[in-house]
Amino acid sequence: MSGTTIGLLGIALLFLLMIFRTPVAFAMLLAGFIGMWALEGLRTAGALILTESYGAIASETLIVVPMFVLLGNIASVAGFSRGLYDAAYAWVGHFRGGLASASVLGCAAFSAVSGSSVATAVTIGKVALPEMKRLGYADGLATGSVAAGGTLGFLIPPSTGFVIYAILTEQSIGRLFMAGILPGVLLMALFILTVWLVALRNPAEAPAGPNVPIAERFRILGQAAPLLAVMVLTIGGIYIGAFTPVEASGIGAALVILLALVTGKLNWAGFYEAMLDTLKTTAMLYMIVIGANVLNPFFAVTQIPATLGEALQSLGFGPYGTLLVIILAYVVMGMFMDGLSMLVISIPVVFPVITGMGFDPIWFGVVAVIVIEMGMITPPVGLNVFVVRGVAGDVPLTTVFRGVTPFLLAMIVGLILIIMIPQIALLIPNSMFG
Template sequence: MDPNLIGILGFLGMLGLIVLGVPIAFSMLATACIGLFAVGGPNHAETQIAITFTDVGANFVMVAVPLYFMMGQLVQRTDIAYDLYECVYRWLGRLPGGLAISSVVACAGFGAVSGGSVTAVATMGPMCIPAMRRYKYDDSLATGCISAAGTLGILIPPSIILIGYGILTETSIGALFIAGIIPGVLMTIGYSATIAIRCAMNPELGPVGEKFSLEEKVRSLNKVLPIFLTFIVVIGGIYGGIFTPTEAAGVGVFCLLAIAFVMRRLDWPNLKLSFLKSMQTSGMIFVIICGGHMMGKFVVQTELTEGLIKWMEVQDFSAFTIMLGLSLLYIALGMVLDVWGMLILTIPFTFPIILGLNYSPVWYGVYAVIMSELALITPPVGINVYVMAKMAPDVPLTKIFKGVAPFFIFTLILVALITVFPEIVMWLPESAGMS
């Protein structure tokens, strides 16, 4: 049978499994195994399966995954996130929509040491929502800003999603981490500006918070110093070439454990639960990455991507048209898939195309993560929105989705900017000699 036909049938079969509710990791594994069997026979398929699981399991970078998850668990279970929000609130609470802006900045700070999105929403929501309701903030703004700001956790380093992308594409994890800093900062500023402008135009959306003295503001900095120093040690160490991203993860966990014990905020049950949750999630990520690797091999051996590239060359599509189509594809996939699903499903097909357009694999990693962020707030899936709905059950889902709309639009604007000006993403890694 023609390899291209096998590839097309395999892709359609995988989509069918996903529609039937089979987890995407197992859908890709099943498709790849059957497809490789059809291409090269049983021995070939068996060999590729063994090589894939062995290579991914032996990859030193995989050690970083449970460690970064552990960092997020420690921040969540030691009230460090609460200290962060309190500090930001004291400095920014008097701005129009100050409590909502504080929530955005606090989510960004949480992401800087956790690498997760849903965790950020689940951690910051119970702290931020009651405070905003106390000042009679609009429910749509209050729930929408936290749902959207939670996505910053998978862009601002350390990011678990960027690690997964780096393993799949063999791209430098350190370069990806450094490349995510400027877009992450721009997104934080953009989200905050969106809130400030809306609340300045309509003060009833988000009244200003209480006033604090300079002494109270300065004193609040003491509580966030540990989390700030942890971020500087982890990211600064990577940027300065002192240690690798995997080593940085170990250093980060050590720092947070030391802080938690010194501040007496961590007991044995919570420490045990942190380890357990980290390992459970890491096991899931391992299977997902193996599925992506297997699917990548299937795509290569059936020459599916090569055929797609040749077709696009015949059609003479411009780089702008291809990137526009890819962005629309990500938005459409975001309506039915989660972040990992989108990333694992698209990378085997799109990565060779992006390289053919002379974009950097580091740039594409940041682009893909930003587009995947939209899946977290896009109906009908929108995982962040559903997590928020559990914490604010009296707020209709439609109202929360309405609240994330302005942030969705700003994210698309940022995507356009980094596509036209890729230097926004590449300047830091290039200055560090990482790209």
């Protein structure tokens, strides 16, 4: 059999394993190992696993994963997420739809310490959903705003999606982090605009909350200020070049632990829970990196990426037509796969095509992450939708999907703007790195 045929069989095996609920990391590992065995022999396949398993996780850049995950977990168990939400609620809650807008703002703020879409949706959802239910918000708007707001965790730095993308494509983590800032702010603004439009169309779905006195607003904001300062210090420190993303992750985690201890909000049980969750998440992400690093050489030998690039170019769609085809493929994949699975399986295939078309790899990283975010709130998988449904309890799944639809349209608008105006993603990294 030809290398291309074996490559296609390897892709079929990969999806077959995932259909049978094999974890994506081990599905990639098995498909890459068996495919390389068929192409190059058992000795080469065995050597590939040994060298790539070590080489994939030996890089110090991967330290940002456990450190930023720990930062988010400590902030969650210490209750700092509640402070972020309360501060947003105090300032915008008195507007019609203000509580849903506060949920989006809270998600955006917590995204800057968690780096995880699911963690953001769960954390803010536990705080915001009961309050919105108490004030009489429509279930669709309440759950939709949290599910959509949670997707910001995959875009606003420190994003685990950007870390994995940087490793797979050998791009700068710092540049990707900076590239996510303005698109994250743009999507946050579009989500808040969506809440306002929903409230304008049907005011009964989004009643206004109580008006908090100015003095009380500043007091509540002051309570959230230490964690906000940690966020500004870590991301701002990367921007001004004071420290690298690896150093920023360690400094941020240490400061949040210190803050939690000083304020008396961290006990041994909470610390143990945060550490355990960090270990589980880190192990999962490291295994995905190992699996991707075994699968990628197999793809390279089979020439699948090169063949796909030639096929797309032969269609004559041009750069943006080809980009549209890739985005549509992502949308379809998002209906059946979670975000990280989409990222690690697709990037080795589409990245050579994108760079060959002359697109900026940092800009495409932002585009890919946003499209993957869209997959987190689209049926039938919609991971964030299922997570928020679990937190909401008695809200039907169809209601959550219906509620998230306007926010999905807002994401499409944001994606179009970033494609039309690449500087939205590239302005900060280009000004920072030259």
